[in-house]
Amino acid sequence: MDATCPPDRHAERWAAWTTGAVVLVLGGLTLVSRTDVRASTLATAVDAGATLVACALVPLLIRRPVTGALAMAVLAAFSPAATPAATIGVLRVATVRPLATAILVGAVSTGAHAVQGLVRPIPGLPYGWLLVIDVVTHAALVAWGALVRLRTAARVEQQRRAEEEQAERIAAARRQERATIAREMHDVLGHRLSLVAASAGALEYRPDAPAEQIARAAGVVRAGAHQALEELREVIGVLRADELISGDGPPQPTSADLPALVEESREAGVAVALDDSTVGEVPETLGRTAYRIVQEGLTNARRHAPGCPVRVVVSGAAGDALRVEVRNRLPVDSSTSDGRGTGLVGLGERAASVGGRLEHGLSTDGEFRLVAELPWPA
Incomplete structure (x- = not known):
């Protein structure tokens, strides 16, 4: 042994x-x-x-x-x-x-x-022949046993490697799952906290606003802070867990949730216009990607261009592409980046994950545009 x-x-x-x-x-x-x-x-x-x-x-x-x-x-x-x-x-x-x-x-x-x-x-049996049989027999026994040992060692090594590869695949799946969750939470928390910041800013700069408007803004702050804490607690629990996500979490948003997303920004005091001219039902994964792009676009607009109106245009049809555009004018003294840009990087990864592409930047008429084209299979 x-x-x-x-x-x-x-x-x-x-x-x-x-x-x-x-x-x-x-x-x-x-x-x-x-x-x-x-x-x-x-x-x-x-x-x-x-x-x-x-x-x-x-x-x-x-x-x-x-x-x-x-x-x-x-x-x-x-x-x-x-x-x-x-x-x-x-x-x-x-x-x-x-x-x-x-x-x-x-x-x-x-x-x-x-x-x-x-x-x-x-x-x-002559003694000479006895010695020959003796040597040949023992040589065959040693060779046979050595062959069995090598084959056994090869099987053990193969099993060990298979177990290591399986463990590595599980670890990679966990890392990928956690990276996906972290990216989702970046988008969700960023959007939620920007709504809170916008509503709090309205309370700070308009203390003479009507009581009804102040109450509505305070309600947005309270609800947004509560939801942000719940979402933060959820992502911390996920990132601490050793097990893979079972998929039984809260339902993920799709393109059908865009009107509610826009309405949240409106309640926070942002003028948002939504133009949705898509033809047909958008696939779930594609719709979720479009939702996250619009969500990040609205978050960036509230952060870098507070008070400026935002226009969201969604169009496309099956067999062509789903086009998502978020555009808004920027204040004269505003910067288009806060020095991090992690949200836009994440959006580029999202678009690439479904085979699409993402572009963003200032247009010639002074608007900041975030444009994504995502393939829509027939």
């Missing part, structure tokens, strides 16, 4: 019983055949004793292959009844120990059988 692996006691007992039975049967057959050839009470007693001792050595052979095989080889030097046990010992060592060790044990067993040929010669 390998020193690095805990022994399997059940397997050891099964191997010991099986090997012991084989040694007993073969030793008995050898005893009977040799008794027929040379009737000798002393030889018969020695062979019977050797058979019993070889059976007793089987547990040692299973737990300590080299020691057990050498003991059986020494026993075989005095009795042919121990030959089956000695050959099994050589094969056992060759299957569980390095080739150099197997060759050494095989050489000892070969020498022991050479001694046996002198002490207990086989009638009709």
